[in-house]
Amino acid sequence: MTLQDPLIGCVLDGRYRVDARVAVGGMATVYRALDMRLDRVLALKVMHPALATDAAFVERFIREAKSAAGLDHPNIVGVTDQGTDGGYVYLAMEYVAGCTLRDVLRESGALQPRAVLDILEPVLAGLGAAHRGGLVHRDVKPENVLIGDDGRVKIADFGLVRGVDGQTSATTGSLLGTVSYLAPEQIQSGPLGPFTDVYACGVMLYEMLTGTKPHRGETPAQVLLAHVQSEMPLPSALVSGLPAELDGLVARAAARDPQLRPADAAVFLSMVRAARSRLTDAQLDAFPYQALVRPGPAAPADATGFTGSGSGSGPGSGPDDVTSVVPLPAVAVPPAEAPMERTAVIEVEPGGIPGPPPPGAVPGAAGEPPAGEPPARRGGPSRRALFSLLGLVLVALGAGAGVWYINSGQFLRTPGVLALTEKEARRTLERAGLGVEVEYAFSGTVEKGRVIETDPERGERVRRNAVITVVVSRGPEVVQVPDLAGVPLGEAKRLLTEAGLTPGEEEGRFHPAIARGAVIATDPAIGTELRPDTPVDLVVSRGAEVEVPDVLGLPEGTAQQRLREAGFEVEVAAGRVFSEFPAGAVAEQDPAGDSRAGEGETVTLAISKGPEMVVVPDVRGLGEDDAVRVLEDAGFEVSVQRFFFTGTVFNQSVREPDSAPKGSTITIFVR
Structure with a gap:
């Protein structure tokens, strides 16, 4: 039976109506709420009532509001208000509709390098703004990376933020943070700084590239010990084929020695962008196949006393993920309502994190009987019960795998192959388990033989074995000037237009063989390859060259007869003109007598109305x-x-x- 959250439906401070619970963390619960004064949706982060009586936690909570409110950056979740109402202490902040990076990793596992860098860069940009403002986040993890429905990436939950010049080391015997992402200096009570956030980003980078965390253990203490004593493994050891540039980014960011790391997120962001510029599209869009088929080591169930779905639920989560008030080596965590990485206070025993056992020590659980003594019979389930439990676990795992295959395993993201050669694109898609169908199209911007576009586009979700249509460039589109010799002018213009060219200027020339009005030649010449819509000039025949008879002063009828006999058409101008010639005689002609004209052309006559008296x-x-x-x-x-x-x-x-x-x-x- 699920109990109704008592806050849902309530109005805090007469302003914020609580509508739904979004997530539960180690320090607070996040709700979707409505600001009734401004009529806008926002997120309310309400401190757990059990912690609201703790002055230190309340102080830290209020410090988050003040520090985060001073950060104005598109990649940081904005805080707009802070207040109390009765026993409730809350923050009002920007509501980001979408999911967390943890949700993405839980569904997809390892990501393609391009997607990894697309997420990491805005995270570093937001942290860089905080670092420039003198603040350290101290709890960077996938749960605090929000990915909006519009694709924007924001860093959230500055609940552990500290001023760089303030208290930057743990001096109380407690660790506040998330076990999987704690830097060695956080564990060893060393000085903290922007480089501490860079370490957590290096761990996140490894996790996005491989689908698993670099350090795992049966208890949080073992994970903490690995952070302090073990070098960060390279992601290419788990996913072969990853470029050395990505290995280098992980190694630098997650170096155990803070002095070997980038000084802050802005420096690391510059390194990430420089590395990205050296990667090819094929490397950026390579699919991490091995990360899908090679699962990371499973953590034993309830190894550290976790309960609820927060204990090892989904890929990439386990006991070492959940962070709460945890004494070492034993761990106690509040029940989780959602598979989240929770912020924790880890009580460190005097002397810090336990080291490896002394030489000669026998590894085993505390309290084992000395060698030679028969072990006492332990209470617990019978062997048959254990086998039954194991069978149920296997069935559950099989069912989970089936659900994963139905919901996610059948699908993948279309790799990016733009600007690759046809051969490279085909190889990339076929290696991803996709079919390929190639089409060709002209392009004035993409080199011949390289990919212009794909359908579906890069990053779209498709079924395995789906056929991807790849459009390959044929280079700039060119058309040839057609053979128009002897073609009538009107028909020649139509043929040019159909060929994708534009009729240009016209020039008339005499030609003894080509009829008047037909094309003699083109400029450029026949067969020339041109870009579409290029003008083509036409040389048009005026027919055979003929001498024009002189008919001035002749009667109109006689003049027309002589001109037609010479092969010309005759046109008489409207109205008559005064001239020296008698009325009815030809007063003017165009072309003039004794000039040259094309056979069949028109001679225009003006008729005299006699001299003007x-x-x-x-x-x-x-x-x-x-x-x-x-x-x-x-x-x-x-x-x-x-x-x-x-x-x-x-x-x-x-x-x-x-x-x-x-x-x-x-x-x-x-x-």
């Missing part, structure tokens, strides 16, 4: 110069005949009221 001004009595000026202004030519030298006009050939054709010659007589 103008009244001739009377200039008698005017001086010679004035008389010439008046007549020319009226549109006439002037001829002068002189008899004497006085220079006065005494007569003219035509005068008012008579008219003469405009442009005709008027004679004046001067004496």
Whole structure:
């Protein structure tokens, strides 16, 4: 029977309505709540009532609010408020809809290097901001790495945060942290600093690459001892084929000597990015097959007195994961409601973490009878009961494996093969257990023979043996200029457009064999390879070269007949014009007579309406110069005949009221 959480439905401080429980940790429970004042969803972290009476824990809880509230970074969960209501002490913080890194590791196990670095980099960016602000997180672990539904990664739970210049060593005989991720200096009461968080990030990096933790043991004390005495194993020892760059990152970050580690998260982030730049897409997207088929060593059930689902539930969790108020070598942990890594205070016996047994000591449980004495019969289950229990465990494991296969084992993430050659992409996908179907497409940006895209895309979840469509570049798309010689102009333009080219400028030329209006040639020439939509100029035939007859002054009918006999079309301009030619005769033609034109081209004619008649001004009595000026202004030519030298006009050939054709010659007589 599940008991209702008494806080659900309550309103804290008259403002925060508690709607649902999200998670239970070692120090507090996290709820989804509604800020009724601002009408927004947020997370409420409420200290366990048993700890709310402990002044030290309350002080630490409030310190988290003050320190985290001062951190403003997109990769840090923001804290907006802190308060108390009756016996409840709470923090109000940003609500991140999504999952934790622990959820991802529990479902997927080892991750591809690209996914690992995509998670690690924002974690380091957030921690780097805290380190620049003089703060150390001290409890970095997958449970405190939140991955939102939108893909954003944030670091949460600054509950153990300390100022770098404040109390940075354990002096009370207690360890506060998570066993699997504690740095040696935390265990040995040494000075702490940003390098302490870097160590935990190195452990997380190993776990993401391999699907298991580097140090495991039957008790938390054994795990702590391994942190202090054992070098960090290299992930490639468990997952062969991992690049040396990733081994190097783990070795540097999780070095036992703090001075050998990167000084802070920002320095480690620079190292991670530099290593990533040296990895190929194939290395980044390599699938960790061995991590799927080679499980890590199983921890004995209830080896340290854990109860509930927090004890060894799911891949990557075990007794060494859960952290609570733990005296060494015995461990006592509050019951867990969810498979979480819990923050713990570990009571250290005087003298620190026990070392290895002295020479000659017989390994075994404390209290074993001396050699030679018969062991006392221990109370406990019979052999048959043990076999029955073992059978149930095996059945449960088989059922769990079946559920894993149905829900996760049948699926994998599509490896990234963009920009790989066709051969490399095929090999990568087939090694991942996927089928390959290749298609080809033109690309102006991807080199010929390399992958443009895949369907499904990189990172999408697909069934094993699914067929991945790989689109390979054929290089930039090119089209050839078609053969258009002799093709009529309209048809030639259509063919160019269908070929993916654009008709360009047109130039007419005479050609003795190609009919007028058909294409003689193209520029660029036939067969030239061009990018799509490139303009192609056309040389168009004007037909055979023919001399144009001169028909000026001829009657309209006669002129048209002569032009058609010469092979031309005739067009008569609308309206008639004054000219020197008689009315009805050709006054103008285009092209002009005796010029060259193409056979079949059109000659335009303008027909005369006769000369324009103008009244001739009377200039008698005017001086010679004035008389010439008046007549020319009226549109006439002037001829002068002189008899004497006085220079006065005494007569003219035509005068008012008579008219003469405009442009005709008027004679004046001067004496």
